[in-house]
Amino acid sequence: MSILGTRVIRTEDPRLLTVGGVYVDDLRAPELEGAARLTFVRSTMAHALITGIDASEALREPGVAAVLTAGDMDDLPPPPPESEGGGEGGPVPVGGPWSEPLLAADRVRFVGEPIAVVITDGGYQGEDAAELVSVDYEPLPAVVGARAAVAGESLLFPGTSSNVPVSRVPDSVDDSPFAGCDVVVEQDIVNQRVACLPMESRATAAAYVNGKLTIWHSSQNAQLCRLILAGALGMAPDQMRVIVPDVGGGFGAKVGIDRDAIIVAWACKHTGRALRWAETRSENLVGMTQGRAQLHRVKIGGNRDGRILAYRLDVIQDTGAYPRTGGFLPGLTCLMAPGVYDLPEVQTSFRVAVTNATPVHAYRGAGRPEATAAIERAVDLFAAEIGMDPAEVRRRNFVAPDKFPFATKTGALYDSGEYGAALDKVLAAAGYGELRAEQKRRREHGGPRQLGIGVSTYVEITAADAGAGESAKLVVADDGTATVYTGSSAHGQGHHTAWAMLVQDELGIPMDKVTVIHGDTDLIPDGVGTYASRSLQLGGSAVHKAAIEVKDEGRHQAAEMLEAAEADIVLDTDTGLWQVRGDPDTALTWAQVAGHASGGTLIADVRFSADRPTFPFGAHVAVVEVDTETGKVTLLRHVTVDDAGPVLNPVLAEGQRHGGIAQGAAQALLEEVLYDADGNPLTSTLADYAAITATELPSFELVSSETPTTLNPLGVKGIGEAGTIGSTPAIQNAVVDAVAHLGVRHIDMPATPERVWAAIEEARAQ
Amino acid sequence: MKVSVRVNGHDMTADVEDRMLLVHFLRDVAGLTATNVGCDTTSCGACTVLLDGESVKSCTVLAAQADGRAVTTVEGLAGNGEMHPVQRAFHEQHGLQCGFCTPGMVMAIVSLLRENPHPTEEQVRAGLEGNLCRCTGYHNIVRAALAAAEVAS
Numbered sequence: 001m002s003i004l005g006t007r008v009i010r011t012e013d014p015r016l017l018t019v020g021g022v023y024v025d026d027l028r029a030p031e032l033e034g035a036a037r038l039t040f041v042r043s044t045m046a047h048a049l050i051t052g053i054d055a056s057e058a059l060r061e062p063g064v065a066a067v068l069t070a071g072d073m074d075d076l077p078p079p080p081p082e083s084e085g086g087g088e089g090g091p092v093p094v095g096g097p098w099s100e101p102l103l104a105a106d107r108v109r110f111v112g113e114p115i116a117v118v119i120t121d122g123g124y125q126g127e128d129a130a131e132l133v134s135v136d137y138e139p140l141p142a143v144v145g146a147r148a149a150v151a152g153e154s155l156l157f158p159g160t161s162s163n164v165p166v167s168r169v170p171d172s173v174d175d176s177p178f179a180g181c182d183v184v185v186e187q188d189i190v191n192q193r194v195a196c197l198p199m200e201s202r203a204t205a206a207a208y209v210n211g212k213l214t215i216w217h218s219s220q221n222a223q224l225c226r227l228i229l230a231g232a233l234g235m236a237p238d239q240m241r242v243i244v245p246d247v248g249g250g251f252g253a254k255v256g257i258d259r260d261a262i263i264v265a266w267a268c269k270h271t272g273r274a275l276r277w278a279e280t281r282s283e284n285l286v287g288m289t290q291g292r293a294q295l296h297r298v299k300i301g302g303n304r305d306g307r308i309l310a311y312r313l314d315v316i317q318d319t320g321a322y323p324r325t326g327g328f329l330p331g332l333t334c335l336m337a338p339g340v341y342d343l344p345e346v347q348t349s350f351r352v353a354v355t356n357a358t359p360v361h362a363y364r365g366a367g368r369p370e371a372t373a374a375i376e377r378a379v380d381l382f383a384a385e386i387g388m389d390p391a392e393v394r395r396r397n398f399v400a401p402d403k404f405p406f407a408t409k410t411g412a413l414y415d416s417g418e419y420g421a422a423l424d425k426v427l428a429a430a431g432y433g434e435l436r437a438e439q440k441r442r443r444e445h446g447g448p449r450q451l452g453i454g455v456s457t458y459v460e461i462t463a464a465d466a467g468a469g470e471s472a473k474l475v476v477a478d479d480g481t482a483t484v485y486t487g488s489s490a491h492g493q494g495h496h497t498a499w500a501m502l503v504q505d506e507l508g509i510p511m512d513k514v515t516v517i518h519g520d521t522d523l524i525p526d527g528v529g530t531y532a533s534r535s536l537q538l539g540g541s542a543v544h545k546a547a548i549e550v551k552d553e554g555r556h557q558a559a560e561m562l563e564a565a566e567a568d569i570v571l572d573t574d575t576g577l578w579q580v581r582g583d584p585d586t587a588l589t590w591a592q593v594a595g596h597a598s599g600g601t602l603i604a605d606v607r608f609s610a611d612r613p614t615f616p617f618g619a620h621v622a623v624v625e626v627d628t629e630t631g632k633v634t635l636l637r638h639v640t641v642d643d644a645g646p647v648l649n650p651v652l653a654e655g656q657r658h659g660g661i662a663q664g665a666a667q668a669l670l671e672e673v674l675y676d677a678d679g680n681p682l683t684s685t686l687a688d689y690a691a692i693t694a695t696e697l698p699s700f701e702l703v704s705s706e707t708p709t710t711l712n713p714l715g716v717k718g719i720g721e722a723g724t725i726g727s728t729p730a731i732q733n734a735v736v737d738a739v740a741h742l743g744v745r746h747i748d749m750p751a752t753p754e755r756v757w758a759a760i761e762e763a764r765a766q
Numbered sequence: 767m768k769v770s771v772r773v774n775g776h777d778m779t780a781d782v783e784d785r786m787l788l789v790h791f792l793r794d795v796a797g798l799t800a801t802n803v804g805c806d807t808t809s810c811g812a813c814t815v816l817l818d819g820e821s822v823k824s825c826t827v828l829a830a831q832a833d834g835r836a837v838t839t840v841e842g843l844a845g846n847g848e849m850h851p852v853q854r855a856f857h858e859q860h861g862l863q864c865g866f867c868t869p870g871m872v873m874a875i876v877s878l879l880r881e882n883p884h885p886t887e888e889q890v891r892a893g894l895e896g897n898l899c900r901c902t903g904y905h906n907i908v909r910a911a912l913a914a915a916e917v918a919s
Contacts (some may be wrong), residue, residue, distance in 0.1 A: 016865035017853040018844050020800025023866065028797070123790075124783065199812060199866040200898050201803050248802070249900050250868030281805035492864030492901045508862060651860045655833055659863065662903030686809035686898070694891040694904035723903075 001574070004505050007651050011511065012490075013534040021246035024203035024218050025278040031207045031214065035274035036065055038264055038575045039126030040283065041116040041133045043108035043327035046144070046356040046679025047156070048137035050106055050115065056130040063125035067133060068267060069116045069150020071104035075270065077234035085166040085352070091255075091361070092326045092463055094166060096353070100322035101216035102232070102263050108137070109156055110357055111681055112286030113262055117267055119275065142356045142461055142679035146295050146318035149353035156321065156354045159524040166327040166352040167320075168334070172238055177310035177345035181301030185381045190748040191370045193293035193318065193673040194666070195689055196363045202283035204261040205276045207269035214241045215265050217257055220250040221489050221529020222519045225257040232262045233269060244519030247491035251663070252362030254491070255531045260287055275428035282370020285684045286303050290673055291363020294333065294370045300378040304386050306396040310345040313337045313374050317352045320359035327352055329360070332367025332461070339375040340419045340459045340617060341397040346409040347650075356679040362531065364663050365721040368460040369728055376456040377746070378731035384740060389436075390733070391427060391455050391656045395420055398457075404501060414459060414615040415672020415709045415717075422619040422641045423457055430621040430639040443741050452624045452738025456730035459617040462533035462644075462718030466711070469609025470534070471526045473543035474503065474550050478600040480576075480591035482509045484546075485514045487527020488539030493720065494652040495535060499543045501548050501649060506547035507554075508576030526607075533616070536648060541712040542608035549604035554578065557596045562586050613716035614709045618642040620661075620730035631757025633669060633735055637698055640726060643705040644719040653719050654702055660723020661700050666692035667724075670750050690750075739763070769833040773798065774842025782829050788822075789813045792839060793919050800840045800869040804898065811897030814870035814877075821877035823870075823896070839884035843876065850913045852876050861910035863901035871897050875911045884915055895913035 020026070055067035080097020093100065104115050106155040114703040120126040141154040149156075149163040156163055178184050205216040213235065219225050222242040230237045231544055247254065257265075264277045279287060295316040302308035317330040330350035338346045379397075398419040399406050406414040432453070439451040471487035484499050500514035517523060528538070551571060558578040559566040568581050577587040594602050623637040638661055647653045670690040674682040706717030728749070733749040736744060743763035747756060770779040773796050780795045782896045791799045792815065803825055804812030813824040816838040824837075843850040852875050855861065862868040871894070878885065878893040885893065891904070899907060 009860065012865070013857045013862060014849070016862055016868055017840070017856055017872065018849060019841055020802070020869050021865040022799070025803075026793075026799035026800070039822050068849075124785065197900055199864065199898065200802070201804075201812065247864065249864040251900065278803075281807070281810070539891070592809070655860050655863055655906065658903035658904070658905040659901045662905075663900070686805040687805045687807040691809075691898050691899060693896075694894040694908060697891075699887065699902055699908065700903065 001147060002505050003501050004648055005232060005646065008497060008501060008649050009651060010494050011500060012494065012496050015204055023200050023246050023248050024205055024216050027216055027245060029204055030098040031209045032205055032274055032276065035205060035207065035276045036119045036121060037123045037126045038113050038267060038275045038277040039118045039120065039130045041118065041130045041135065042283065043104065043107055043111055043113040043115055045137045045139060046111050046142040047140040048108050049140065050104060050108060050135060051138050052136035053116060054134040055116065058129040061125065061129045063121040064118060064129045066119045067116055068270065070101065070103040072270065073103060085323060085488055086328035091328040092278040094323045094326050097157050098165045098323050100259060100324065102259060102266060104669050111679060112283065112358060113321065114263055117263060119267065119271065119273065127390065131503065144356060144675050144677060144679050146316040146353040146355060148318060149355045150351060156356065163354045164351050165323045165354060167350065168327065169349040169351060178299065181309050182303045183385050184299065184301040184381065185385050186299045187381055187746055189296040189298060189374060190624065191292045191294040191296060191373055194291050194363065195285055195669045195673055196251045196253035196288060196291055197691055198249030198253065200366060201279045201281055202260060202288055203278040203645055204264040206265050207274035208272065212241045213239060213265065213269055214243065215224060216243045216245060217261055218247050218254055219257060220254045220491060221256060221527065222521050223487065223527040224529055226521045228256050229265055233266060239710045242521045244489060249365045250491045252291065252366055252531060254364055254478065259511045284683050285689060286358055286681050289359050289361035291358045291360065292667065294330065296374045298374050298378040300382045302382060306386065306393045307339060307618055308343055308382060308397050309376065311338060311343050311378065312347040316352040317350060318355050318360060319352050320355060320357045323352055323354060324359045325361055329367040333371040335412050336368050336371035336461060337375060337410055338408050339372060340399060340457050341614050342399045343404065343409065347571060348410060357675055358650050364416040364660065364724045368721065369664065371727045372456065372458045372725050373729045376733065380733045381746065382734065384745065391423060391432065394423060394455065394457050412461065415612065415711055416707050417459060417615065417617045418707050419457060419617055422617060422643055425703050425705060426621050426641045429701060432621065432639060435623060440692055446675050448627050448629045450626050450628055450738045452626055453730065454622040454730040454734025455738055456733060457619045457727055458726045459615050460722060460725050461613045462616055463610060463612045464532050466538065466610035466613045468528050470528050470538035470542045471524065471606050471607050472539065472546045473544065473605040474546035476550055476590055476594045476602040478591055478595035481513045481515065482507065482588055484514065484517045484543055485524045486516060486539055486543065487524055487529065488535045489518050489530040491530065492580050493530065493535060493656065498536065498540060498648055498652060499558050502540060502543045503547055504543060505573065507551060508571060508573035520554055533720040536714065537614060537718060538608055538610065538714050541714055545608050546604040546606045549606060550602045554593045554601050557593045558588055561588060561596050580630055610711045612711055616644040616717040616719065616722050618722055618726050620726040622730040622733040622734040624731065624738055626735060626756060628742065628760055631753035631760065633751050633756060635665060635669065635696065635698055635731060637701060637729060639701040639703065640723065641703045641705045642719065642722040642726065643707050644717040646706050646707045646715045646721060648716065656725040657702055658700055660721060661727040662692060662697055664724040664727030665697060665731055666749060668749050670696065672750050767830060769829050771832045772836040774838055781797060784830060786829045787825055788823035788827040788829050788832050792824060798839050802866055802869065804867065811874060812867050812870040814873045814897065816873055816877060821874050840872050855906050855910040855914035855917065859906045859913055861902065861906045861909040867897065867899045867917045871899060871907060874916065878911065879915055879918065882919060
């Protein structure tokens with residue numbers, strides 16, 4: 001019987017539970033023995049000219065080896081020329097006048113920007129000395145928020161004429177599709193800036209080992225780190241080795257290697273000293289890239305029978321102080337703008353605006369949660385306007401199951417979907433009719449605790465860069481063990497368990513004889529990594545493909561050994577034994593078969609790439625209680641269908657959904673990165689940033705649904721981000737629904753008590 | 767200053783800076799790196815250990831305050847090669863993903879169950895308010911705590 005689809009608990013866990021993982025700051029490698037500590041001096045101003053840096057006092061402190069500034073960076077290649085920036089294909093910095101330095105030279109553009117590094121023998125000394133580095137500033141007007149950036153009264157980058165490095169705005173707006181609609185609704189919606197907040201903040205160590213610049217970095221992909229480092233430091237990739245040890249969460253913010261960590265690598269190269277850096281959480285909340293940060297204007301029109309005829313989404317992306325991703329995020333948002341609906345007309349536009357805030361990059365969902373939030377709010381606004389149940393409006397506009405593959409008006413090609421079935425399943429599981437009846441009872445009773453029911457239906461794009469594929473090398477040795485070298489990069493997902501399951505399923509080599517290795521450019525020079533929910537469909541398919549190649553080679557060897565035709569050789573995957581069909585006495589083990597091969601090993605080194613991305617989908621129902629006297633929201637239930645095709649291991653897939661739902665709920669209810677009018681961050685510690693806790697969440701109710709894709713041999717799509725994409729709008733819609741009878745039409749996220757209370761009061765006053 | 771701490775049953779004496787935090791004593795002096803630092807405001811609980819049997823956030827305790835006392839970290843929880851019931855429940859219920867919050871989370875639950883051996887789900891959630899996890903949505907952590915309580919009863 002196949003192990004695939006069964007509940008297998010993780011092989012990773014015993015180590016993590018008993019001695020703990022080995023994250024970068026836990027490394028006790030001999031090469032890092034006596035490594036110096038690197039501490040950043042960061043800008044305390046949002047926008048200013050640097051007029052002087054004085055490190056003399058810091059240099060007199062005990063244990064201080066060096067203080068390095070931009071003036072010491074005379075060994076770097078020139079910055080890249082200006083480009084279009086990234087689109088749907090991937091994140092690309094804009095370059096040219098918009099280039100981001102490593103250490104700031106003459107100007108700072110956000111609080112937290114690196115200005116200098118202090119190198120000390122110990123960690124406490126570093127913090128002391130960094131305090132003593134004196135930086136003189138000449139303040140410039142801070143550009144706070146994307147609207148101020150677009151207005152362009154103060155420019156961030158000399159040599160440019162606006163704060164908008166990338167845009168895709170049509171020359172003229174065509175309003176005619178809305179002209180024939182019974183009802184047209186417009187709404188400004190804020191998709192607020194949030195912190196990615198992996199529990200392990202950024203951490204890097206660097207040392208020369210056997211002449212190679214060796215970087216240990218908390219990342220989602222070692223190979224991309226090496227590529228970026230090679231470009232930034234002007235080195236050949238083979239002069240470097242990047243090792244990714246255990247990683248304490250990434251959520252998109254650890255894709256590749258960012259500015260601060262590149263500085264650590266440079267400082268090691270520059271000084272020749274082994275170095276360690278592990279940022280504090282207060283640094284993390286201003287220095288690590290943040291997510292979302294979009295302003296939306298939605299316009300939706302349709303008829304009173306529930307049919308939506310036209311939808312427009314205009315996006316302003318606050319990209320923070322440096323356009324690190326070009327147009328990547330809003331490009332994805334616009335691509336996915338129509339969601340699960342078959343709409344006759346869809347119009348999109350985006351502008352990317354630089355602001356004096358922490359740079360923005362991918363965060364769980366990266367552009368797609370924003371698209372879903374916009375259309376799912378818009379559909380609810382439309383439903384409220386025509387007085388129809390929001391679930392029914394959705395049902396009347398879904399892409400029908402017989403229309404796949406479905407080409408959207410925005411250029412996506414959805415592979416497979418059963419949107420109506422997903423909605424029906426989630427409504428049944430939630431008991432939607434009974435919930436509406438309970439809501440009605442409470443409204444009639446008129447008490448302060450009102451019930452809100454929110455629905456969202458979504459489709460998202462996973463493995464957007466499917467063509468880049470993923471690598472896998474599988475080695476079966478003459479002791480009967482198997483080793484998988486994967487270009488995919490685990491940081492909590494359970495790759496080691498999942499990849500071992502794939503090997504056992506195909507080869508019959510038991511999981512406990514399968515070792516999985518990832519995150520080391522010496523061992524795996526070629527790999528892409530883990531982001532965009534790509535791991536199983538590309539990395540897993542690569543392991544599957546490698547296993548089939550090894551099996552073919554094993555069959556060849558077994559045929560020779562048993563002096564039989566290859567066509568007569570069979571592998572029993574329950575026992576892992578090779579035999580001549582119908583002759584159990586001939587059984588050979590993998591150890592014997594590998595031992596017969598040249599070198600005593602069977603090896604397959606493959607890459608799997610898919611023709612196109614896949615499009616998981618689902619439906620969520622959130623049930624909230626809102627205290628109309630205080631505005632307090634309580635999430636009572638969250639029920640979901642998240643269909644990403646066949647499930648390899650329900651334990652892992654459910655875990656991805658749970659975590660995703662919670663992060664989506666966090667955005668809907670609590671989390672927001674805030675700045676004051678001068679660009680000072682107001683949420684730069686965990687005492688100020690409202691990270692979601694166990695007390696604010698219920699246990700989740702998951703409903704299974706598996707619609708396969710034909711784009712990979714496993715039939716799978718990505719599940720890493722689906723929960724986040726579906727949950728945010730369901731909860732936001734539920735909050736609005738709870739107080740809709742009081743006249744509230746829309747409440748921006750996060751639905752804090754203050755904001756909900758204010759919306760109720762405002763509606764009552766009208 | 768000189769401090770002596772009994773760490774996971776072993777006496778350990780070292781000369782440390784007055785201001786050294788207990789978590790750095792554990793990580794850098796005792797060499798026990800399972801206990802992690804996740805914030806600098808006593809908010810996240812990744813550094814939770816037991817001090818004389820009660821859970822504390824070791825980023826907010828000076829090593830000097832632990833002088834003459836006993837500390838238990840997650841490394842000291844398993845006995846005779848057997849995982850503690852809370853560790854086992856985390857494994858069986860998939861209560862961890864990246865593993866970074868896990869040692870602190872496990873120690874917080876060990877302490878919680880000592881105070882209240884039969885908590886409700888709501889009591890478990892309230893008890894974990896000071897421990898952040900970004901991967902699991904807390905769903906399976908809560909299940910693990912309840913399963914461990916079940917096993918112990």
